[in-house]
Amino acid sequence: MELNQLEYFKTLAHINHFTQAAQSIAVSQPALSRSIAKLESELGVPLFDRVGKSIKLTQYGQTFLVHVERALQEISNGKQALANLSEPDQGVVNLSFLHSLGSYLVPVLLSKFRKQYPKIKFSLYQNNSALLTNELIDGEIDLCLCSTLMTTETLGWFSLCAEELFVVVPTKHHLAKRKSINLSEISHEPFITFKPMYGLRLLADQFFETASIRPKITFEGDEIMTVAGLVDANLGVALIPHIPGLEHLNIVFIPVGYPTCTRPLGMAWNTNKTLSPAAKKFQQFVIDVFKNKDKLSLAPYYTDLKD
Secondary structure (H helix, E strand, O other), rough: HHHHHHHHHHHHHHHOHHHHHHOOOOHHHHHHHHHHHHHHHHHHOOOOOEEEEEEEEHHHEEEHHHHHHHHHHHHHHHHHHHHHOOOOOOEEEEEEEHHOOOOOOHHHHHHHHHHHOOOOEEEEEOOOOHHHHHHHHHHOOEEEEEEEOOOOOOOEEEEEEEEEEEEEEEOOOOOOOOOOOEHHHHHOOOOEEEEEOOOHHOOOOOOHHOOOOOOOEEEEOOOOHHHHHHHHHOOOOEEEEEOOOOOOEEEEEEEEEOOEEEEEEEEEOOOOOOOOOOHHHHHHHHHHHHHHHOOOOOOOOEHHHOO
């Protein structure tokens, strides 16, 4: 049994299609088929049921996949451990983060960290909450800056702060001069929000449910900048954080009186994955930044950092 056979098996088990799996690992389809057939012959059991062009794991395959993924992760951890010993002050941090953190929080953190550790590099991944969770569980990512993810026994979580969310309206809106507002007061307003699997959308849905209202959604976007721009265009109102870069828009941020609208932000990692010294350095750096509130000028945006 060879290592590449196990890697091919894992890839095919997740993709469930020979042609697509072969393309993803840059081998020919016949080569992949021969490798899987050889593995099945050695194990003495069928790993896949073949139905036309589609395949699916057999019961034997499902059982074997659990152990293969564990073994491959251990091998990856071993390689990383050797690299850590040879280059303790270097390395690459695989960092993922929410779309909405890419315009302000992540650049500031990376800039300050790299002044202390210029030899440490980053591979960056930006995604929505559901995909971020899957990437962590699969071991593809070292650390993730995000809001609360799905709870699993393999994910660690460190809470960093809470980010206040505001009702945002155009400057000439009839609510624009209000000092605070309850969500129920915008129940009949056209509402601009995010796509269903995005963290800010999930939170907004929870807050509206708490307020016992159902908003009139007119647009679902990907980025805070897009949502804010549509509010500026007088197409509706929104519930978003007050992030840098929105100052040029003709919009007003109104604090929410009820329910309390904040987004928890934290750092997540896979507890089954051994973090490299580089990842551990960045992990501790981020924790220290939010413990020592004077290090970043973020107080206007995070309620936990306000004096």
